[in-house]
Amino acid sequence: MTEKVVLGIDIGGTNLRLALVDNNYKTHDMFITNIADYKNKNFKKWLINTINDYIENSSKEVAAIGVGVPGIVDRDQIISCPNITELENSKLKETLYNQFKIPIVIEKDVNLIMLAEQKLLNRTAQNIVGFFIGTGFGCSIIINGRLYKGFRGFAGELGHIPLKGKSKPCNCGSKGCLEMYAAGKALEKIASNNNITIENFFIDMKGKSEVEEFLDNLAIGIVTSVNLLDPELIIIDGGVIRMKGFPLKYLKELIKQRLRSNIMIDNLEIIDSNIGKYGGCLGAGVYFFDYIQK
Ligand SMILES: [Zn+2]
Structure with a gap:
């Protein structure tokens, strides 16, 4: 058979x-x-x-x-x-x-992807937020061991929280969404403004103000989820995170700097995924x- x-x-x-x-x-x-x-x-x-x-x-x-x-x-x-x-x-x-x-x-x-992450982690974390940063700003939430989808399935659409003072139109129909400033679309724009290719973006642009702003926007999205949901584990993955030279350690520092107390910092684990x-x-x-x- x-x-x-x-x-x-x-x-x-x-x-x-x-x-x-x-x-x-x-x-x-x-x-x-x-x-x-x-x-x-x-x-x-x-x-x-x-x-x-x-x-x-x-x-x-x-x-x-x-x-x-x-x-x-x-x-x-x-x-x-x-x-x-x-x-x-x-x-x-x-x-x-x-x-x-x-x-x-x-x-x-x-x-x-989140269910696969949860399964393969092989550990007991019951409250997890996953960020999948590629062309868009993907996010998935597990609360008390189960996927949280919201009333209509829109839960985790953190890429569409509005950033103050920003106005780029987003394909969700709104404008100034986080996704326009903290995902692949933003990188492509910065790369083209600086006449560089996307492949070595984080190497060529290391320390430049546009990249600092990009990483800070990414951290803002992640910290927002921590304040809203108090997860025990954050998973970070996606095409942007896997790019050559992506400063993951620095991003983790930015996240921790913005968290409100040592209790949160000490009890929150941030891991990058190797799920493939x-x-x-x-x-x-x-x-x-x-x-x-x-
Ligand atoms: Zn949007």
């Missing part, structure tokens, strides 16, 4: 990743394709074709599919997805179920094997 596995799918801003997850939380058959491939085609059709090709070539039996999307998910409905507007208000879960006839789950991408680029796929496996059964 073939082994039953979960197919984890991570729809990112740039790449689509697929991987099989077994019940020992091991990933297999990692596959990546550029999301730009679908441009000018029907996204859902392109996704179904990609999944079909993948499953046909798989050695294991796919028993369920978990999909992480870069948007807000409320009761299985994608209610906001600015990067792939075709998915907004679409019935992706129903479409995939009709096609594959196996259990399907749709979840905000960073929430799946298939964390979202792995999280889909954790979701099925553990989370929905709890």
Whole structure:
């Protein structure tokens, strides 16, 4: 009998990743394709074709599919997805179920990554906030051991808190959002203003005032979550954090400088993750094997 596995799918801003997850939380058959491939085609059709090709070539039996999307998910409905507007208000879960006839789950991408982080940490922390800094400012919250999604799924949208005196329009429809000043979009702008490439950004720009401001904005977002939720653990990850020369130690110092008391500083652990680029796929496996059964 073939082994039953979960197919984890991570729809990112740039790449689509697929991987099989077994019940020992091991990933297999990692596959990546550029999301730009679908441009000018029907996204859902392109996704179904990609999944079909993948499953046909798989050695294991796919028993369920978990999909992480870069948007807000409320009761299985994608209610906001600015990067792939075709998915907004679409019935992706129903479409995939009709096609594959196996259990399907749709979840905000960073929430799946967070479940994988929580599982692999292999420790008892029950109150965790994860920051995933890439093109956008992703955040996911675990309170008392469970994902906290809020009333409509908007919990953790910390990238959209307004910064005083800032006014850049954000694709959420508001302006001056933290994400415009503390994520990849801001780095690209600073790099282009300084005529440097993004690859060595933190090496070429070390100590410059624009970078200091960027890091301070990042710290403000993280400290806001600490004051609001009093977590025992902060996880920091994402494409920006993994860039060459990123001053993680310095960022941790900035965070601690802004915390209000020694009690918080001494009891808050800040760690960077090494879950890797298939964390979202792995999280889909954790979701099925553990989370929905709890
Ligand atoms: Zn915004």
